Structure formats: structure tokens, C-alpha cells
Amino acid sequence: MRYFLAFLAGILLCSNITNAQKPVQQSSSEIYHSLEKLNFLGTALYIAAHPDDENTRLISYLSNETKARTGYLSLTRGDGGQNLIGPELRELLGVLRTQELLAARRIDGGEQFFSRANDFGYSKHPDETLEIWNKEAVLGDVVWAIRNFKPDVIINRFDHRSPGTTHGHHTSSAMLSFEAFDLANDKNAYSKQLELTETWQPQRLFFNTSWWFYGSQEKFDEADKSKMVNLDIGTYYPILGRSNNEIAALASSQHLCQGFGRLSQRGTENEYVELLKGSMPKNSNDIFEGIDTSWSRVPGGKAVGEILYAVEENFDFANPSKHLPQLLEAYELLQKVDDPYWKALKSQELKNIILNVGGLYLEASAETAFSNPGGKMKVNIEALNRSSADIILKSISISSTDKELKPSIALKNNEKQTFEIDLDIPEATDYTSPYWLREKGTLGMYKVDNQKLIGKPETPRAFLAKFQLEFNGKALTFEKPVIYHYAKPDKGELFQPFEILPEATASFSDKVLIFADGEPKKISVTVKAHADNIKGELQLSHSKGWAVDAESKPFKIANKGDEQTLIFTLTPPADEDASFISPIIKLNGKEITKELVMIDYDHVPTQSVLLPSEAKVVRLNIKKSGEHIGYIVGAGDEVPESLSQIGYIVHTIEPSSIAKGSLDKYDAVVVGIRAYNVVDELKFKQRYLFDYVEKGGNLVVQYNTASRWGDQFENLAPYPITLSRDRVTDENSAVEIIDKKNTLVNYPNKIDAADFNGWVQERGLYFPDKWAKEFTPVLSMSDKGESDKKGSILIAPYGKGNYIYTGLSFFRELPAGVPGAYKLFANMLSVEKNVQPTKLN
Numbered sequence: 075m076r077y078f079l080a081f082l083a084g085i086l087l088c089s090n091i092t093n094a095q096k097p098v099q100q101s102s103s104e105i106y107h108s109l110e111k112l113n114f115l116g117t118a119l120y121i122a123a124h125p126d127d128e129n130t131r132l133i134s135y136l137s138n139e140t141k142a143r144t145g146y147l148s149l150t151r152g153d154g155g156q157n158l159i160g161p162e163l164r165e166l167l168g169v170l171r172t173q174e175l176l177a178a179r180r181i182d183g184g185e186q187f188f189s190r191a192n193d194f195g196y197s198k199h200p201d202e203t204l205e206i207w208n209k210e211a212v213l214g215d216v217v218w219a220i221r222n223f224k225p226d227v228i229i230n231r232f233d234h235r236s237p238g239t240t241h242g243h244h245t246s247s248a249m250l251s252f253e254a255f256d257l258a259n260d261k262n263a264y265s266k267q268l269e270l271t272e273t274w275q276p277q278r279l280f281f282n283t284s285w286w287f288y289g290s291q292e293k294f295d296e297a298d299k300s301k302m303v304n305l306d307i308g309t310y311y312p313i314l315g316r317s318n319n320e321i322a323a324l325a326s327s328q329h330l331c332q333g334f335g336r337l338s339q340r341g342t343e344n345e346y347v348e349l350l351k352g353s354m355p356k357n358s359n360d361i362f363e364g365i366d367t368s369w370s371r372v373p374g375g376k377a378v379g380e381i382l383y384a385v386e387e388n389f390d391f392a393n394p395s396k397h398l399p400q401l402l403e404a405y406e407l408l409q410k411v412d413d414p415y416w417k418a419l420k421s422q423e424l425k426n427i428i429l430n431v432g433g434l435y436l437e438a439s440a441e442t443a444f445s446n447p448g449g450k451m452k453v454n455i456e457a458l459n460r461s462s463a464d465i466i467l468k469s470i471s472i473s474s475t476d477k478e479l480k481p482s483i484a485l486k487n488n489e490k491q492t493f494e495i496d497l498d499i500p501e502a503t504d505y506t507s508p509y510w511l512r513e514k515g516t517l518g519m520y521k522v523d524n525q526k527l528i529g530k531p532e533t534p535r536a537f538l539a540k541f542q543l544e545f546n547g548k549a550l551t552f553e554k555p556v557i558y559h560y561a562k563p564d565k566g567e568l569f570q571p572f573e574i575l576p577e578a579t580a581s582f583s584d585k586v587l588i589f590a591d592g593e594p595k596k597i598s599v600t601v602k603a604h605a606d607n608i609k610g611e612l613q614l615s616h617s618k619g620w621a622v623d624a625e626s627k628p629f630k631i632a633n634k635g636d637e638q639t640l641i642f643t644l645t646p647p648a649d650e651d652a653s654f655i656s657p658i659i660k661l662n663g664k665e666i667t668k669e670l671v672m673i674d675y676d677h678v679p680t681q682s683v684l685l686p687s688e689a690k691v692v693r694l695n696i697k698k699s700g701e702h703i704g705y706i707v708g709a710g711d712e713v714p715e716s717l718s719q720i721g722y723i724v725h726t727i728e729p730s731s732i733a734k735g736s737l738d739k740y741d742a743v744v745v746g747i748r749a750y751n752v753v754d755e756l757k758f759k760q761r762y763l764f765d766y767v768e769k770g771g772n773l774v775v776q777y778n779t780a781s782r783w784g785d786q787f788e789n790l791a792p793y794p795i796t797l798s799r800d801r802v803t804d805e806n807s808a809v810e811i812i813d814k815k816n817t818l819v820n821y822p823n824k825i826d827a828a829d830f831n832g833w834v835q836e837r838g839l840y841f842p843d844k845w846a847k848e849f850t851p852v853l854s855m856s857d858k859g860e861s862d863k864k865g866s867i868l869i870a871p872y873g874k875g876n877y878i879y880t881g882l883s884f885f886r887e888l889p890a891g892v893p894g895a896y897k898l899f900a901n902m903l904s905v906e907k908n909v910q911p912t913k914l915n
């Protein structure tokens with residue numbers, strides 16, 4: 075039982091220790107705010123599907139006004155979306171969005187959790203979602219989150235009663251939460267979890283409704299609100315100097331890769347939650363009404379509360395360290411409390427308050443940003459007491475190692491103590507990398523075998539420095555992750571995680587290599603050293619039919635951080651084929667098959683992600699005409715690189731340089747995804763694009779979104795065309811060629827049904843639903859149970875040239891090496907001039 079309780083405490087607390095590296099140093103008013111939270115014993119969990127679904131106004135309100143322990147369970151990490159600020163997509167986007175959620179929670183005071191569900195892309199109905207996710211597993215993860223977090227109150231972002239009206243992931247999140255509310259307390263459900271945790275019954279379940287779910291403000295005003303609780307989430311916090319909605323806007327502005335940077339809000343705003351399960355709070359706008367949230371709810375807690383309520387009431391803002399004796403006494407009493415959940419949680423909160431009240435600064439900083447398993451590392455320790463309290467630094471140890479210093483030295487007021495610890499990194503230390511990406515999952519699920527990791531936002535850090543301090547004979551241990559701490563002249567002081575990396579990693583410069591003919595290609599593999607003086611061999615593994623000039627090549631790198639590029643010559647088979655090649659580093663008897671991807675932005679801590687290193691190689695028999703392609707970059711896509719692979723020479727066109735006649739030199743001009751949404755200047759350049767077509771040019775416009783398009787800009791095409799929100803999300807949906815004679819499906823590559831096999835994520839999005847008679851639709855496709863969508867690719871002659879609009883997701887298919895998508899794109903670029911120019915009005 076002891077072991078179980080200690081372990082339970084471990085699970086509960088890890089969620090509190092995120093890897094935000096910057097040490098938190100609280101001012102008096104912030105300490106006071108923490109004290110108020112310390113004295114509230116209630117928990118709320120908000121549940122939705124994606125990063126950005128969460129209502130930060132409500133999370134901030136629960137955390138800062140109600141002062142509850144507040145969590146957000148996002149079932150996915152948002153891997154399936156788009157990225158407005160950089161190249162990360164799929165699992166790397168999930169890593170970035172995880173960090174953006176953590177950044178949001180650091181501002182609104184919430185905690186962050188996930189399930190193993192993978193955001194596989196848009197789905198229209200929860201039936202589809204729950205089939206692609208493993209419903210039983212994701213439901214189990216929600217139950218696990220509830221059993222560990224122990225919420226009194228759960229709030230769903232979405233309505234579980236309205237499948238088909240929003241993203242299938244959204245409705246699914248609400249349906250699973252609705253089911254898990256009772257299952258969490260059923261000892262026969264997911265009983266294996268109960269070896270590690272306990273059952274739990276939340277008291278109330280709400281749905282965070284709003285006028286949006288009713289179609290209009292008027293309809294919502296008329297709706298029956300007898301089951302609703304109304305909260306004013308515009309409340310002002312003098313202690314923090316901000317309104318709740320200001321904090322919320324700051325938090326949601328962390329979702330930068332989704333373009334959520336926004337203005338802050340102030341003033342009264344109403345938020346409604348509708349009761350789904352449990353009893354309606356009586357005459358109250360308090361969702362915790364009737365739930366004991368005082369220290370009395372814990373056996374033995376009353377005595378702790380008596381001390382802590384008095385500290386809160388008599389708090390000395392000018393000299394908070396005055397309260398140290400009472401806080402230490404409360405801490406001691408708290409250790410006798412017979413409730414592992416509250417004991418662990420409140421001990422951690424109380425220790426943080428003690429640290430801040432004493433102005434204590436404890437830091438363990440590694441001398442370099444990373445080391446390797448079996449490597450060495452010097453850690454610099456700083457310990458400082460900025461109060462007049464008598465504090466003795468008894469010992470400093472580093473977890474996962476046997477290193478311990480026992481200085482037993484008095485920390486005198488404002489006299490800094492420093493120490494050095496030489497670490498031998500154990501050979502068995504795991505690499506630092508997101509735990510959910512360590513093994514290959516499925517389309518709908520990440521594979522995580524270790525139950526203790528499920529739900530955690532990040533991989534727990536391997537090395538924690540433990541500072542044992544003694545206050546008047548009472549020992550307390552404080553844990554701090556070992557960090558890397560440095561300064562950049564143009565950025566100031568920076569903190570980042572200290573990481574464990576392999577001695578070397580290898581990566582291909584291109585993730586997809588298209589062999590458009592039988593000629594061999596030179597393949598560059600870059601070996602990057604993460605240790606000094608490494609020497610080994612690199613083997614290139616490939617499948618049958620492909621041939622390489624040497625099975626392995628030697629490398630030797632003197633300094634960590636340096637790279638060496640090795641060139642292999644790869645010859646494709648004669649017939650069409652698609653397979654993978656991967657590099658294997660052979661070094662000191664180890665085989666390393668990983669590549670390292672760094673994600674580096676100012677608003678989140680730097681992330682090191684280790685992924686299986688591989689490149690897709692595709693042998694195609696593709697024909698094309700034309701050579702020089704002009705590309706106008708939109709929101710960012712990898713289509714230009716893909717076109718280079720099949721032999722086009724792609725020129726990036728700066729919108730400012732577009733002028734009369736400037737495009738005439740290109741065989742075709744392609745407009746990147748969402749260009750008209752993100753490049754305002756293009757609307758003034760549209761006439762030059764049409765001039766280019768009129769004179770015989772070939773213009774291909776990829777998808778733009780309908781919503782922001784609106785009335786901003788009307789001449790998207792030379793003839794009227796209306797974008798809609800039509801999309802076909804099933805990448806396997808049947809495609810019918812409706813204009814079999816059309817050049818787009820005949821020249822120079824014959825396109826047939828097989829060319830629509832092996833597509834990824836979706837067919838396409840924001841298809842036009844109305845177009846002028848000059849346009850010819852070529853394909854028809856639909857998702858299950860929906861009407862046929864014919865606007866995925868439209869072509870119209872204009873003057874001597876052609877205008878093509880396509881919502882097909884080439885930006886996903888080409889980088890994924892989908893053969894049919896290459897052929898279709900080559901056909902769009904190869905359309906011949908009209909012999910008979912169209913008559914223009």
C-alpha cells in the first residue's frame with residue numbers, strides 16, 4: 075500500500091512539473107494568489123478534441139477566480155492541421171501544438187493532458203472518428219485521466235447530442251467524456267488501470283454551451299436556461315493586474331501556428347455551462363456549489379487549513395518571509411493527512427510557496443545543451459536564500475545517478491553558494507524525445523505501452539536536481555529539472571531543457587525522392603555529431619530492385635555539432651515502384667537509425683524530436699512538357715521542391731515583382747496554397763496573371779479558403795467562381811473521371827482510377843460549388859453519404875491560355891510521394907496553348 079500511495083503521488087505530481095525551463099520567481103501578489111489557490115480544494119477538468127478548442131476564458135476563470143485545480147484534456151495534439159508559422163506538419167506539428175498548449179496553460183494557470191488519439195485530419199462524423207481512433211482505447215484514456223486528476227466537475231466543450239454538425243473529433247470528445255463520467259467509478263471498467271490508480275466519481279458534468287450552438291444570439295436569448303449556470307468571465311483580478319478575459323486572450327494567443335494571435339478583451343462577458351449529469355447548483359453561479367472545497371474535505375486537513383487560512387488573511391505583502399514558520403508548520407501537518415491525492419498535490423503547492431516566500435533561488439544548469447548515454451556532463455549548482463530565515467543546504471543529488479553532495483552549509487541572507495557536480499550519464503538513459511513518437515502508431519492512435527506515460531503532455535525529464543534544505547530542523551526536498559542556461563546577444567537570457575541525444579543522427583536532405591525516369595540519382599545523407607571524435611560507418615538500407623553504389627561508407631567527425639555529408643548513388647528499378655530507404659549509423663558497436671529534428675520558436679521551449687530516419691523512393695514513368703515554372707508562394711507548401719524532383723526548374727516569383735509581361739517567360743505559373751488569403755498584394759496583381767493567361771500562359775491556382783475570401787476580393791478567376799466549404803476528407807473515396815476527353819486526364823499522362831490510390835489524409839478542400847459556363851469540371855468525388863462534389867479541378871480557356879483552379883490537396887500528396895498526384899500535376903502544367911483563342915468580351 076505504501077508503494078502504491080507513493081506511486082500515486084508520483085503520477086499526480088508529474089503533471090505539475092512541466093518542462094518550462096525558466097525558473098518561476100513570484101512577487102508578493104503572485105505568492106498571495108498561490109496561497110488563495112492552496113486554500114481551495116476543488117478540481118475541474120475541461121474536455122475537447124484539439125489544441126485551440128479549449129475555452130481559455132473558462133479555464134482561466136476556474137483557475138484564477140474559482141481558484142480550482144483546472145485541467146484541459148485535449149484528446150489529440152492537433153497533428154492534422156495546418157501550420158501558419160513554419161514547416162512542421164503531422165507529428166512535428168503535434169509536438170509544436172503540445173508546446174503551444176503548455177504555453178497557454180502557463181498563462182491561464184491550467185494543466186494540460188492528452189489521450190493517445192491521433193488527429194488524423196478532418197472527419198465529418200463521430201462514427202468515422204471512433205472507427206479510426208480505437209474507441210475503447212481513447213475512452214480508456216479519458217477514464218484514466220479522470221481517475222488520476224479526480225475532477226469534481228467536468229466541462230465538455232462540445233455537445234455530445236449533435237453528431238454531424240461539427241468536426242467528428244469534437245462530438246467524439248463529448249461522447250467519450252459523457253461515457254467516462256460514470257465508467258471512471260466502475261471498478262469493472264478498465265480494471266487493469268486500478269493496479270496504478272483508483273476509481274473516481276465526478277459530481278457534475280456540464281456542456282460549455284453558447285449562442286453559436288443555437289445558430290444565433292436571438293435563439294439563444296429565448297432558450298430555456300433552467301439547466302444553465304451563468305458565469306461572468308470578465309472579472310478583474312487586482313492581485314494580477316489583469317481581467318480574466320485579458321489573461322484568456324493572452325493564453326489563446328499562444329496558438330500561433332494556428333494564427334490565433336488576437337486582441338485582448340475586457341469588461342463583463344457571460345459564459346454558460348449546461349448541466350448534463352449530477353445535481354443543478356441551487357440559486358448559484360458556482361459550479362462547485364454543495365461540494366466541500368475547504369481543507370475540511372480532507373481527513374486531518376482542518377488543522378492545516380486553520381494555519382493556512384490565517385496566513386492568507388494576515389498576509390504581509392511587504393515581508394512575505396514572515397510567514398515561513400507557519401507555512402513550515404502547515405507542511406509538517408500536511409504530511410500526516412490520510413489522503414494521497416490532496417497530500418501530494420498540496421505539498422507540492424506549499425513547497426513552491428515556501429520557496430517563493432523565502433526568495434530562494436535553486437538552479438541546476440548543465441554546462442552544455444545535451445549529452446549522450448554513457449557521456450559526461452558538468453552541472454553547475456546555484457543556491458541562494460534571500461530571506462533572514464535560518465536555512466541549511468543539507469545535500470544536493472541528481473536523480474538517475476548516484477551523485478550527491480552534502481555541503482550542510484548555512485544559506486545566509488543573499489550570499490550565493492555555488493557547486494559543481496560531474497555527472498556520468500548512465501548508458502541506459504533514454505533519449506530525450508516525445509514519448510508518443512518513439513514507436514510507430516496507426517493512422518488513429520499513438521502507440522504508448524507504458525501506462526504511466528499516457529496522458530502526460532511531455533516526456534518526463536531524466537535528470538532532476540534534488541535540493542534538501544533544513545528550516546529550523548525541518549527537512550524539505552525541492553526538485554528542479556537540470557536545465558541548460560545561456561545568453562544570446564540578440565535575445566537575452568535563455569533557458570532550455572537539458573537533453574540526452576544519440577552520439578550521431580543521420581538524415582536525408584529530401585524525404586521523398588522521385589525517379590521520373592530510369593536514371594540513377596545521387597542521394598545525400600548528412601551525419602550530425604552529438605559527441606566529439608566520432609568515427610563509424612553509414613549503411614544505406616534499401617529494398618529489392620533498387621541498387622546502391624556502396625552498401626556502406628565511412629565517416630569521421632571531430633567536433634560535436636559538426637556534420638559530414640555522404641553521397642550514395644541509387645539506381646531505381648525499371649518498373650514503377652515505391653519503397654523506403656533508411657540510413658543505419660554503426661558506431662562503437664551501436665546501431666542508430668534516428669534523425670534529429672529541432673523545433674525552435676520564441677514562444678515555446680526548443681524541442682528535440684528523434685524520428686525514424688527514412689526517405690520514400692518512388693520510381694515513376696511520368697511524362698511532362700514545359701520546363702520553367704513560376705511559383706507564387708502562399709501560406710507555404712513543398713510543392714516547388716516536389717516539382718523540381720520531376721525535372722522542372724521552379725522559379726519563386728515575388729508578388730511585388732509581378733508586372734506586365736513579367737511572367738511571359740514561364741511555361742506555367744502556379745499559385746501556392748491560400749496565397750490570396752495571406753498575400754494581400756496579389757489582389758492588385760491579378761490582372762497581370764490574367765494577361766499572362768490571355769497571351770497563352772497556363773495558370774494553376776491551388777486552394778484558398780472560402781471564409782476569409784468573402785467579399786474581400788472578387789476576381790479570383792477570369793470568370794465567376796464561388797468557393798465553398800465543400801471538402802472530401804476520405805483519402806480513399808472513389809473518384810470518377812467525368813470528362814474523359816479532357817486534356818487534364820489524357821496529356822501527357824493517361825490518368826485512370828489507379829492514380830487515385832495511395833492518397834494521404836484527404837482528397838481536397840474548399841472546392842468551388844458554382845462556376846461560370848467557361849469552366850469544365852473534370853472529376854467527381856464524395857464522402858460516404860454525401861452528394862457528388864465536382865469542383866475539385868476546373869479548367870477554363872482564356873484568350874490563348876488556360877486557367878485551372880484546384881482544391882485537390884496536392885500540397886499533401888506531392889511531398890508524400892503519391893504517384894498519381896504527380897502525374898495529374900504534370901498534366902496541369904503541360905496543358906497546351908489553345909490553337910483557337912477564346913473570344914474575350
Ligand SMILES: [Zn+2]
Pocket residue numbers: 123124126127241244
Ligand atoms: Zn477542434
